[in-house]
Amino acid sequence: MTESLEIRVAQFAGFCWGVERALEIARQAAASAPKPVRSLGPLIHNPGVIRDLAGQGIEVADRAEDILSGTAIIRSHGVQHQVLEDLRTRAINVLDATCIFVKAAQEKAARLREQGYLVMILGEPAHPEVLAIRSYAGADALVVEGPEDVPAKLSKVRVGLVVQTTQAPERLAALVAAVAPRVRELRVYNTICSATEQRQRAAVEVAGAVDVVVVVGGRNSGNTTRLADLCRAVQPRTYHVESAKEIRGEWLAGSAKVGVTAGASTPQEQIDAVVQRIRELRP
Ligand code: SF4
Structure with missing residues (x-):
């Protein structure tokens, strides 16, 4: 009989304070800000979340010059002060989600x-x-x-x-x-910012205590990729996935403990979906 699998989620995983706030600003903008609403650059490095935002009417503008009316959301990374001034001078409604x-x-x-x-x-x-x-x-x-x-x-x-x-x-x-x-x-x-360090420390801790690690987050997310690298250095059986459906049963073969972690741009639902998928593959 196969023993049941233990799943450990890192103590700090997923959205940080700054990303939560940017998404809250975006949700409120979708409901009540002057339209069209655009974020200047992708609001976070997570394709699933960007698709959700598009579903709420929030598109991505790559350049400030492309925003000609309505509302511009400045993402948590911030933007050059000349860009902010340019948008305001052109009477664009600016919602500044630059992280504190x-x-x-x-x-x-x-x-x-x-x-x-x-x-x-x-x-x-x-x-x-x-x-x-x-x-x-x-x-x-x-x-x-x-x-x-x-x-x-x-x-x-x-x-x-x-x-x-x-x-x-x-x-x-x-x-x-x-x-x-x-x-x-x-x-x-x-x-x-301590959020990055906390996530890295927690990920390494988990990686040292399990047989397989699954890191969840956008492949274009620098902080998620870095988490995967750090985990891999401790546990070579580390897999970086963008969504739960990428996880394959053979990754878990022979393992007793699986660790799960996620970068600061990964929503809790994606972490929960990964845990759920692992349970389905190895009940
Ligand atoms: S500085 Fe970056 S990582 Fe830290 S809380 Fe703000 S958005 Fe998150």
């Missing part, structure tokens, strides 16, 4: 610039959140992914550092250690 943690990084960057610091941003240069923070940081701002990107000569002796919310604390520590000895003053704002 991203907003804090933008505000710190702006204050550092006003106070005459050279602003350094630790993050991925092409990521929308980083592009938005940079727009507040002044023309001479630097975006670096680690100590190796810091130029040999810095234009100012006072440097202010802010961080993309999803960066790992170890990367920040390495950058601080490399820059501090080279400048007269280094002011550091740790703007890393």
